[in-house]
Amino acid sequence: MNTLRVFPLGGLGEVGMNCLVLEQGGEALLVDCGVTFDGRGLGVDVVHPDFTALEGLHVAGLFVTHGHEDHIGAIPYLLRRFDMPVFGPRYALGLVRERAAEHEILDHVDLREVTPRQRVRVGSFDVEPIRVTHSIADATALAIRTRAGLVVHTGDFKFDEAPPDGETFDVARFEDLAAEGVRLLFSDSTNIDARGPTGGEKGVGDALEAIVSEAQQAVVVGMFASNVHRLRMLGDIAKRHGRKLVMLGRSVRTHSHVGRAARRSTGEHAGEPYIEWPSDLVWPADRARELPRRAILGIATGTQGEEAAALARLGRGEHPALDLESGDVVVMSSRVIPGNEAGAMRVMADLLRRGVTIKSWWSDRGVHVSGHAHRDEQKRMIEMVRPRSFVPVHGTLHHLGRHAELARELGVRDVHVLENGDVGELGTEGPLVKTGRVHAGRVHVFAKRALPASVLHERTSLAANGSAHLVVPVDAHGRLAGEVLLSTKGVLDETAEAHLLASARHEAEAAVGELADGAPGGRPEEAAIAEAARMAIRRALGRVLGFKPVTTVTVLRLSR
Numbered sequence: 260m261n262t263l264r265v266f267p268l269g270g271l272g273e274v275g276m277n278c279l280v281l282e283q284g285g286e287a288l289l290v291d292c293g294v295t296f297d298g299r300g301l302g303v304d305v306v307h308p309d310f311t312a313l314e315g316l317h318v319a320g321l322f323v324t325h326g327h328e329d330h331i332g333a334i335p336y337l338l339r340r341f342d343m344p345v346f347g348p349r350y351a352l353g354l355v356r357e358r359a360a361e362h363e364i365l366d367h368v369d370l371r372e373v374t375p376r377q378r379v380r381v382g383s384f385d386v387e388p389i390r391v392t393h394s395i396a397d398a399t400a401l402a403i404r405t406r407a408g409l410v411v412h413t414g415d416f417k418f419d420e421a422p423p424d425g426e427t428f429d430v431a432r433f434e435d436l437a438a439e440g441v442r443l444l445f446s447d448s449t450n451i452d453a454r455g456p457t458g459g460e461k462g463v464g465d466a467l468e469a470i471v472s473e474a475q476q477a478v479v480v481g482m483f484a485s486n487v488h489r490l491r492m493l494g495d496i497a498k499r500h501g502r503k504l505v506m507l508g509r510s511v512r513t514h515s516h517v518g519r520a521a522r523r524s525t526g527e528h529a530g531e532p533y534i535e536w537p538s539d540l541v542w543p544a545d546r547a548r549e550l551p552r553r554a555i556l557g558i559a560t561g562t563q564g565e566e567a568a569a570l571a572r573l574g575r576g577e578h579p580a581l582d583l584e585s586g587d588v589v590v591m592s593s594r595v596i597p598g599n600e601a602g603a604m605r606v607m608a609d610l611l612r613r614g615v616t617i618k619s620w621w622s623d624r625g626v627h628v629s630g631h632a633h634r635d636e637q638k639r640m641i642e643m644v645r646p647r648s649f650v651p652v653h654g655t656l657h658h659l660g661r662h663a664e665l666a667r668e669l670g671v672r673d674v675h676v677l678e679n680g681d682v683g684e685l686g687t688e689g690p691l692v693k694t695g696r697v698h699a700g701r702v703h704v705f706a707k708r709a710l711p712a713s714v715l716h717e718r719t720s721l722a723a724n725g726s727a728h729l730v731v732p733v734d735a736h737g738r739l740a741g742e743v744l745l746s747t748k749g750v751l752d753e754t755a756e757a758h759l760l761a762s763a764r765h766e767a768e769a770a771v772g773e774l775a776d777g778a779p780g781g782r783p784e785e786a787a788i789a790e791a792a793r794m795a796i797r798r799a800l801g802r803v804l805g806f807k808p809v810t811t812v813t814v815l816r817l818s819r
């Protein structure tokens with residue numbers, strides 16, 4: 260049968276956690292395997308796709324399009340459960356290697372570097388990366404030859420006519436593929452609502468340079484550390500203006516390390532590192548205070564308002580390396596992702612109180628451009644590829660729906676919106692057909708371990724209502740054999756409101772007493788005692804506080 264099945268395990272219906280499965284004859288090819296984040300304050304480190312649907316399939320390999328976390332972050336979790344080679348461009352694999360080392364699985368991973376226009380067989384699939392431009396070095400789209408025909412996946416892209424690393428978008432290859440006939444196109448939907456041109460990365464370099472050249476004191480640029488192009492440009496700017504680069508934040512150090520260590524595999528600069536900084540350009544952060552203020556060009560993480568990141572710590576005056584003061588400039592060289600505005604505004608407020616001048620995308624449009632194609636460039640992609648079938652990817656349901664509309668307007672007849680878990684089936688002829696669903700879910704990770712749904716639910720309740728713990732001493736007959744002990748966490752001030760605790764405790768004691776009186780033979784079971792005490796405490800505290808803490812009880816049987 261020349262049937263191809265496609266089902267996303269992540270990234271469709273959300274921005275993040277990209278993971279797409281292509282399957283033919285029981286054999287699967289994965290495209291990307293990323294994470295997303297959980298902003299609910301429940302101590303979840305990352306969220307990755309549930310891989311259950313891969314069981315029973317032979318997974319021939321994983322192909323990554325580029326090195327962003329939403330495309331590679333879940334690889335260690337995938338490889339803990341399934342063995343498979345990981346194919347990808349060099350820069351992405353450099354980052355995968357760092358992740359694998361952190362997870363102590365480096366010895367077991369099989370990383371296979373590929374370069375654009377190089378066709379590789381992955382099981383029964385034939386995969387060819389194609390150079391695209393994006394906000395990270397070495398980004399690719401994929402041309403995948405399947406039994407149903409040629410499938411093109413754009414990866415994350417925009418059309419940057421003059422990328423700082425000189426690695427231009429391989430338009431010619433896309434045109435060749437279109438001439439060959441593209442059966443199905445998956446394309447990046449992120450910026451479907453954005454009008455006008457996306458703007459090139461070099462323009463951002465010019466805007467940042469203008470700010471640095473005018474500044475009289477320290478300049479700190481907050482950005483996504485993965486934007487290697489921007490890191491490179493900041494190095495050049497520092498050189499031209501007699502400043503030293505000071506790395507503030509762990510991921511800035513990781514990316515500058517990978518960018519300097521890995522050598523480029525393609526283009527006219529093949530063999531050179533992605534980032535070329537002379538060793539004296541980077542100044543050790545712990546000695547930043549020794550530099551004159553006007554020699555500091557800091558690069559910091561935390562533009563999304565993350566509490567523990569460098570920008571927030573600088574705002575609170577808690578950064579070990581650097582104190583910001585009146586006259587210093589902070590550039591927020593990134594967009595604030597919807598949902599993160601409140602945190603970002605809090606960080607900016609702290610910085611403003613220190614007298615720092617802030618340049619942000621709101622006041623100075625030039626300090627950031629998106630890495631994702633705006634609507635007109637998405638249109639250009641569809642017109643260039645002219646696919647027979649189209650499935651938008653990388654977006655919330657809103658983004659996918661709007662991108663689907665655009666494709667229909669452009670004359671693509673067979674357009675489908677798939678969500679995580681939806682299965683689409685495609686033959687060599689006819690439309691894509693939705694044939695059902697596979698299991699798709701989210702795995703929440705804390706300290707590298709999966710948190711079961713029940714634990715997440717408990718964390719939600721604890722965060723909202725706090726906890727109370729009760730110790731109930733009873734004798735052999737189930738009668739109280741001393742005072743009930745009650746302690747709480749995150750509920751009230753136990754010293755100032757001791758009377759509330761005391762009265763709740765008395766109610767618990769009364770409930771336990773009543774139970775012993777009413778029980779057959781006067782010997783209630785421990786479980787019954789615990790439940791009576793728990794209900795009494797929840798009732799008593801609920802009445803005075805207006806909420807019921809998560810309550811646990813230990814019944815202490817004193818033998819006498």
Ligand SMILES: [Zn+2]
Binds near residue numbers: 325
């Ligand atoms: Zn990306």
Ligand SMILES: [Zn+2]
Binds near residue numbers: 329330415653
């Ligand atoms: Zn992405």
